[in-house]
Amino acid sequence: MPSARIEVGQLARIHAHLAQTIAPAKPRTILLLADEAQRGSLFFFLGPVPLVRRLMLIAALSLLVLFGVSLSGMVDGRPESFSLLSNSSMSLLLNELFLLSAAAIGACFSGLFQANRYISAGTFDPRQESSYWIRFALGLMAGVILATLVPIESFTEVKSGGGVQGSLGGLGAPALALLGGFSAAVVHRILYRLVSAIESVVKGDPHANLDNKLESVKGQAEQSAVRERLVVSAQLTRLQQNITAGQTLEEIGAQVRGIQDRLFPAVFDEQEDGAPISALGSNPKD
């Protein structure tokens, strides 16, 4: 059996050195790319890693479906053909398949673009593969939602003969599906804004809410002032009792100072430090 004398610690140091040399590429990615190239898969020409190959196959399949479905006369680009309420049966199925394939192309395009960026940098992590499929599924949903929600028919005109004219030429809905598939995040933001807008309607008048908050703050301030007055009143009563009891002038003076400190804490703090008393009655920090 062949053998090599090398310490594991030395091997780890070599590994660390090489990892530093090829940074920001990751050792695991480089090994994956090398293994895939060595394996010599039949579909290797589609991409260097299995995820890219699968996405490429789905993109090609979606493209075939898009073209195949568009051959049918039922897919005519008319806005009502894409409507779930106006259309039905096989015609609706073909039109929705048309939108779905457009969304799938957009989602594949986005996934491939992102995976390619990571592979080029050598930072692709196969453990993140599931997140690509989640984004693909989100893209499909987002594409169909966007194509269904946006009233694209307002940008198109139906000819008297049955065809479609206008700047989008009947491709508005599939284009939106493709865009939605490409960026599910945008559709998420649109839906979030719609929900916020509806929520603000339900919440009522914002001015009324503000007035209520102001009233609440005023009430709290008044309660606090009443509490302070009660405390000062109690201290004055105690002072009066002490005078009657015959306390010394120094003790009475200390109690008076305590009451003054409670009423104007900042002013009397400064006075103790030797500041002039002229600030009494005004805010010393002005």
Next chain:
Amino acid sequence: MNGEATDTQTRLGPLERLLIRECVSMTEHALGLGLRVPAAVAESVNVVSGVLNADGDSVVVS
């Protein structure tokens, strides 16, 4: 070590095998890009990869 121990040698475990395979692929990648790899490092990687390729069950003495 993750492997099965003998008197003087230790059979490679999965971790060591992965470490060596990563070293080999990183060296090839670095050399392919024209990055500078110290001769000692390249030589060490070459030795262990030669053994690894010979029977796929190389031996490392630690």
